[in-house]
Amino acid sequence: MYNIRYARDVVSKDLPKLKSANLVRQFLREVDIIRANPFVGKILIGPLKGKRSVRINLQHRIFYIFEQSEIVINDTTYEGTITILQAFGHDFRKQV
Numbered sequence: 001m002y003n004i005r006y007a008r009d010v011v012s013k014d015l016p017k018l019k020s021a022n023l024v025r026q027f028l029r030e031v032d033i034i035r036a037n038p039f040v041g042k043i044l045i046g047p048l049k050g051k052r053s054v055r056i057n058l059q060h061r062i063f064y065i066f067e068q069s070e071i072v073i074n075d076t077t078y079e080g081t082i083t084i085l086q087a088f089g090h091d092f093r094k095q096v
Helices: 008-020 024-036
Strands: 003-006 052-055 061-067 071-073 076-078 081-086
Touching (some): 008 024, 008 081, 024 052, 024 061
Parallel strands (some): 003 081
Antiparallel strands (some): 052 061, 071 076
């Protein structure tokens, strides 16, 4: 299992938008899938190289990166860390 971190904009901007669009349940389901297996996401290319994405629905995606290095937090060992970069909208390039 991987530790999940959220970029500041995900917490301050994307989660409220997901809540108003009634997509929080789908978002959390996809985060659980990513946490269990971060390789599940589509590998991005070009200027987004090194990032992955999974769909929340047809319009919205979760963009994330992960590092595979074992860490221990509060006596729990994780295989690595996944950072959720964006979770609302689908054009990450406009945000970079």
